[in-house]
Amino acid sequence: GQNIDQPTEMTATEGAIVQINCTYQTSGFNGLFWYQQHAGEAPTFLSYNVLDGLEEKGRFSSFLSRSKGYSYLLLKELQMKDSASYLCARGATDSWGKLQFGAGTQVVVTP
Amino acid sequence: DVKVTQSSRYLVKRTGEKVFLECVQDMDHENMFWYRQDPGLGLRLIYFSYDVKMKEKGDIPEGYSVSREKKERFSLILESASTNQTSMYLCASSIGGGENIQYFGAGTRLSVL
Numbered sequence: 001g002q003n004i005d006q007p008t009e010m011t012a013t014e015g016a017i018v019q020i021n022c023t024y025q026t027s028g029f030n031g032l033f034w035y036q037q038h039a040g041e042a043p044t045f046l047s048y049n050v051l052d053g054l055e056e057k058g059r060f061s062s063f064l065s066r067s068k069g070y071s072y073l074l075l076k077e078l079q080m081k082d083s084a085s086y087l088c089a090r091g092a093t094d095s096w097g098k099l100q101f102g103a104g105t106q107v108v109v110t111p
Numbered sequence: 112d113v114k115v116t117q118s119s120r121y122l123v124k125r126t127g128e129k130v131f132l133e134c135v136q137d138m139d140h141e142n143m144f145w146y147r148q149d150p151g152l153g154l155r156l157i158y159f160s161y162d163v164k165m166k167e168k169g170d171i172p173e174g175y176s177v178s179r180e181k182k183e184r185f186s187l188i189l190e191s192a193s194t195n196q197t198s199m200y201l202c203a204s205s206i207g208g209g210e211n212i213q214y215f216g217a218g219t220r221l222s223v224l
Binding site: 096102104 | 115141142144146151152153154155156159161167169201207208211212213214215216217218
């Protein structure tokens with residue numbers, strides 16, 4: 001993805017915590033999105049951050065630092081069903097609602 | 112719940128054929144998008160539309176066109192399919208205005224032989 005960087009793959013054990021980092025271009029920034037995509041399925045919306053700080057939704061949390069162009073998605077108490085690709089996406093102020101997506105981070109949860 | 116429906120999950124076409132991929136959303140969304148997804152490249156925007164009969168090129172529009180005659184329907188057209196257009200195609204929609212959350216269809220896996 002253009003100017004959106006995230007790791008390609010991460011492996012963690014069931015019950016553990018994994019943090020997926022995402023860096024992006026800060027100019028014209030208008031929100032940071034995280035999506036989950038299981039193999040062969042559509043991406044599904046997980047979280048949206050537009051202000052600095054941590055947003056918590058159950059086992060998943062997302063953090064944003066606008067000045068650093070940095071976000072992370074935190075997955076706690078990992079379950080086997082969390083094995084999926086996690087996509088970071090950036091909105092822009094002049095984009096008609098377009099999003100720029102990163103290439104995705106494949107998370108593999110092992111027993 | 113928002114529902115975005117793509118007409119086919121799998122398609123196999125021959126080189127040179129004209130291909131239509133259809134997408135329908137049921138939430139009166141203003142914006143609709145077509146992406147292709149390839150391993151290691153992520154989602155790449157082909158075209159998008161922010162209103163009926165309006166369309167804008169995305170990052171990779173070459174070889175594609177679109178049609179939006181009704182608000183709920185956004186069609187992607189491959190005028191003359193080529194093997195390098197073998198990919199997963201994803202349609203998405205969003206409310207419009209300042210709300211950018213996009214909701215995706217299940218995708219169409221197109222193979223061009």
